[in-house]
Amino acid sequence: MFEQARDELLTLRDLLRFAVSRYHEAGLFFGHGIDNAWDEAVYLLLQRLHLPPSRLEPFLDARLTSDERADLLYLIRRRIEERLPVAYLTNEAWLGEFRFYVDQRVIVPRSFIAELLREQLAPWIDDPDRVTSVLDLCTGSACLAILAAHAFPAADVDAVDISSDALAVARRNVADYDLAARVRLVEGDLFAGLGSRRYDLILANPPYVNAESMDTLPDEYRCEPEIALASGEDGLDLTRAILAAARAHLQPDGLLVVEIGHNRDALEAAFPSTPFTWLDTSGGDQYVFLLHRDEVP
Structure with a gap:
């Protein structure tokens, strides 16, 4: 499915939907400052793309480069397979x-x-x-x-x-x-x-x-x-x-x-x-x- 995503998903909206679906499918646990799949996926994708963390809407239909897609899918896959808290994927945490x-x-x-x-x-x-x-x-x-x-x-x-x-x-x-x-x-x-x-x-x-x-x-x-x-x-x-x-x-x-x-x-x-x-x-x-x-x- 990740190989298909790399070829077929084009926009930030696509990747966000894919991440939330995979998170729920995998039964991830959320307990490190973010308590649900949607908010965590939004944070991970915007942070990795160096976009403002509170400005999702203007970028939802922006197309991603092939390198950006590959990078984001790599992080989503690690979050699922290694069960890493998102803070370890982004190397940042907020208080x-x-x-x-x-x-x-x-x-x-x-x-x-x-x-x-x-x-x-x-x-x-x-x-x-x-x-x-x-x-x-x-x-x-x-x-x-x-x-x-x-x-x-x-x-x-x-x-x-x-x-x-x-x-x-x-x-x-x-x-x-x-x-x-x-x-x-x-x-x-x-x-x-x-x-x-x-x-x-x-x-x-x-x-x-x-x-x-x-x-x-x-x-x-x-x-x-x-x-x-x-x-x-x-x-x-x-x-x-x-x-x-x-x-x-x-x-x-x-x-x-x-x-x-x-x-x-x-x-x-x-x-x-x-x-x-x-x-x-x-x-x-x-x-x-x-x-x-x-x-x-």
């Missing part, structure tokens, strides 16, 4: 208006903390200029570290990851935003490489997938580094480690903000005396918690 380079060395950026940073964590932080030090644990592509640097212009940001491969991607993104003077990349296991440093704000979007869920993940998620997903039997191994050490790395009035996926009930059962504040996000109030330093267990 709001911020674009990040990504490849299979890092998880595809997706975090409710990004929404909270757009609002500078108001009302929990009343004056963003008073935040002068931020730590981003499990930084991956450095997306949250970069958002934090923009949200808190007076802050220096340490961005930590255990993976040297992830930090290579992070370094590229930090350079793209010209933030090398303010964002320091640190290779290490959580707080291990930070000495006695203390921070006004610690952010963490750690691995939080439990063992049962890891066994049933769609193939698209299995293309991502397992080290960025799995976190023990109940999904809380990394969160426990963060809670155990965070107090020693927070300023007296510092804040800890951690994303934990679908593990709110398990976390509250494990720490019944801890007064977690659950922050409202577009997904609800069960995914991100906040603690003041003196509330950290």
Whole structure:
């Protein structure tokens, strides 16, 4: 069918229809920022053709060159046969208006903390200029570290990851935003490489997938580094480690903000005396918690 498409499909409209049909036929999973076949196919084709991402209509009936058709069909085929998330095919992911380079060395950026940073964590932080030090644990592509640097212009940001491969991607993104003077990349296991440093704000979007869920993940998620997903039997191994050490790395009035996926009930059962504040996000109030330093267990 792909050989026929190369010879018989001529326009962007043709390729878009073909992609959506093949996506549905293949039963692809959509969970990396785009939740349906149509929107993903539109994004992939427009991005690859270097066309404005919000301007589909003027180009629908534009004819494609044979090289363009071959290139687009190659990407559609890879998306289907390899189950690659579209971000790995385009080497880009977006959090709001911020674009990040990504490849299979890092998880595809997706975090409710990004929404909270757009609002500078108001009302929990009343004056963003008073935040002068931020730590981003499990930084991956450095997306949250970069958002934090923009949200808190007076802050220096340490961005930590255990993976040297992830930090290579992070370094590229930090350079793209010209933030090398303010964002320091640190290779290490959580707080291990930070000495006695203390921070006004610690952010963490750690691995939080439990063992049962890891066994049933769609193939698209299995293309991502397992080290960025799995976190023990109940999904809380990394969160426990963060809670155990965070107090020693927070300023007296510092804040800890951690994303934990679908593990709110398990976390509250494990720490019944801890007064977690659950922050409202577009997904609800069960995914991100906040603690003041003196509330950290």
